[in-house]
Amino acid sequence: MPERPLVPGGRRRHRGTGPGGTALRRALVLALALPVTSAALAGPSAFAAGNPTGTTAGNPTAGRTLGADDRQMVANLEARVVDARLGSKVGGVVLDPDSDTTLWDHDGATALMPASNTKLATATAALTVLGPDHRFTTRVVYGNGTLTLVGGGDRTLTGADLAELARTAVAGLKAAGLTTVKVAVDDSLFGEPALAEGWNTGYYPDSVAPVRALVVDGHGVQDTSIDAGQAFARQLAAAGVTVDGAVTRAQADPGAFPVARHLSAPLSDIVHTMIKVSDNNIAETLLRTTALAAGRPATFEGGTDVVRQVLSTRYGVPLDNFVIHDGSGLSRANRIPAATLAEILELLTQPRNSATLGSILDGLPVSGEAGSTLGPEWGRFDDVNSRCAVGKVHAKTGTLTGAIALSGLTQGKDGRWKVFAFIENDSTANPSDIKDAMDGLAATVNGCWA
Structure with a gap:
């Protein structure tokens, strides 16, 4: 027998909301x-x-x-x-x-x-x-001589995506006559990584990496944010921009100038x-x-x-x-x-x-x-x-x-x-x-x- 389409067909009984359905819906929206x-x-x-x-x-x-x-x-x-x-x-x-x-x-x-x-x-x-249809956004902002890579929770960010962000950032820096920049990462969207109840320390970083808002190519390392920032800094250097000092972790200034952004694939994908x-x-x-x-x-x-x-x-x-x-x-x-x-x-x-x-x-x-x-x-x-x-x-x-x-x-x-x-x-x-x-x-x- 050939396989039917995966979603079952035929009669589908409509399940009502039952008593209090409106109140439940309102409570869920508010919560x-x-x-x-x-x-x-x-x-x-x-x-x-x-x-x-x-x-x-x-x-x-x-x-x-x-x-x-x-x-x-x-x-x-x-x-x-x-x-x-x-x-x-x-x-x-x-x-x-x-x-x-x-x-x-x-x-x-x-x-x-x-x-x-x-x-x-x-x-x-x-x-x-x-x-x-939700998409995760990774941003690059500039302020006080620093380019900050801001994580948006995109676990699928790739090296190619990061390279595109770097190219856009370099073009903006050069247009502004800047050839030297510091690099920072902002992964403050999530709190400090922690082990869930029922996890053991042996899970890090092979079975699961510490959960941070910034990662590139799914690297299984202890600090995925600094790792992504270092990859970003290498891309900048390869394009002729001097990176001053080591990559640091810092929260981006709310008034920092937006330089580039990358949108992930839809959440459904x-x-x-x-x-x-x-x-x-x-x-x-x-x-x-x-x-x-x-x-x-x-x-x-x-x-x-x-x-x-x-x-x-x-x-x-x-x-x-x-x-x-x-x-x-x-x-x-x-x-x-x-x-x-x-x-x-x-x-x-x-x-x-x-x-x-x-x-x-x-x-x-x-x-x-x-x-x-x-x-x-x-x-x-x-x-x-x-x-x-x-x-x-x-x-x-x-x-x-x-x-x-x-x-x-x-x-x-x-x-x-x-x-x-x-x-x-x-x-x-x-x-x-x-x-x-x-x-x-x-x-x-x-x-x-x-």
């Missing part, structure tokens, strides 16, 4: 200063309200008649979720978004360490608060990349800029507070047992139930959210897609049970020591799109074997492993 988008304030989904989670080997579809394909899928999941490779601490949920039905639930409400599946929540909040390759640094930068746009401090706490408010108040996602301390999912103190991840993913299937959240859906890695976290270079969907699902599963991966997750969408054997979320914690099996078992669960939802 978060959200941009106007096409997404309406949504109440809790039928999955949350009518289909309680947390049933182990239970029947969340009691009172409903499942088709033969879904009955077989549920039976297979019940048998395969107890695979020894997954261990005993596993949460899983499968939804049919077209009918607002929970097809299968295995400890779906249990709080588990989600690893990089946390990025689904971060991306949803960033796109909602900032808007998919940046989120697409973050989801596709699971970029921790982009996620942490987005958490801070989302906090700022909502009028909160650019901290882990400010960002995670906004994520919770957006999910619960804007979209009606229930947050029982939901605890996050960062935007990337590196925190070992994060806890998100599989049911909540499924709720977030279900938002992507609703046409009214496509303009705002579509880049998350488009960015989900596809099973077997080279260059993504589900690519063959990561050993995904390459065993005898899951190979049949290559090209058929769209899902976000998550991997930490002691935690592996896979949450996404796939078209079932009956031709209907299914939303699924699987998380395991504390399995002692080899991680590659755990991933094979997890891929097998996704292939089971797809129905190709019947």
Whole structure:
């Protein structure tokens, strides 16, 4: 059966705002200063309200008649979720978004360490608060004999972008008859970098760099701002301008003369990349800029507070047992139930959210897609049970020591799109074997492993 378009079609039940909807919307606008988008304030989904989670080997579809394909899928999941490779601490949920039905639930409400599946929540909040067309601005200003490179939170700034800023700055300096200049960096948009709760010092700078508002070429160094300033100074020197002294950190004077600026790609493109390759640094930068746009401090706490408010108040996602301390999912103190991840993913299937959240859906890695976290270079969907699902599963991966997750969408054997979320914690099996078992669960939802 050829794959239908990724956004499910067919009947879509409109979910009303429920009592107090106007007041909730007003409160959210006042609290978060959200941009106007096409997404309406949504109440809790039928999955949350009518289909309680947390049933182990239970029947969340009691009172409903499942088709033969879904009955077989549920039976297979019940048998395969107890695979020894997954261990005993596993949460899983499968939804049919077209009918607002929970097809299968295995400890779906249990709080588990989600690893990089946390990025689904971060991306949803960033796109909602900032808007998919938001662009990050990096500026160069001049004052008191100093060119200051001002960071705007653009984690995607490249050496070529920096070179263009330098060329524009040099042209302005030479037009003014200036051949010598000091160079400073201003990364005051974000506060001092810090470790999130649940991080360890070994994360810096390989897994994630200290979170600053200025970085070039994604360099994994302790001080990305000074590193960018030094690269900028080299560009100036190569163009014939003498740089006086070492690059320093200083807040730009509000009256400094604007010299050059660079705009990033739209946020939708940046989120697409973050989801596709699971970029921790982009996620942490987005958490801070989302906090700022909502009028909160650019901290882990400010960002995670906004994520919770957006999910619960804007979209009606229930947050029982939901605890996050960062935007990337590196925190070992994060806890998100599989049911909540499924709720977030279900938002992507609703046409009214496509303009705002579509880049998350488009960015989900596809099973077997080279260059993504589900690519063959990561050993995904390459065993005898899951190979049949290559090209058929769209899902976000998550991997930490002691935690592996896979949450996404796939078209079932009956031709209907299914939303699924699987998380395991504390399995002692080899991680590659755990991933094979997890891929097998996704292939089971797809129905190709019947």
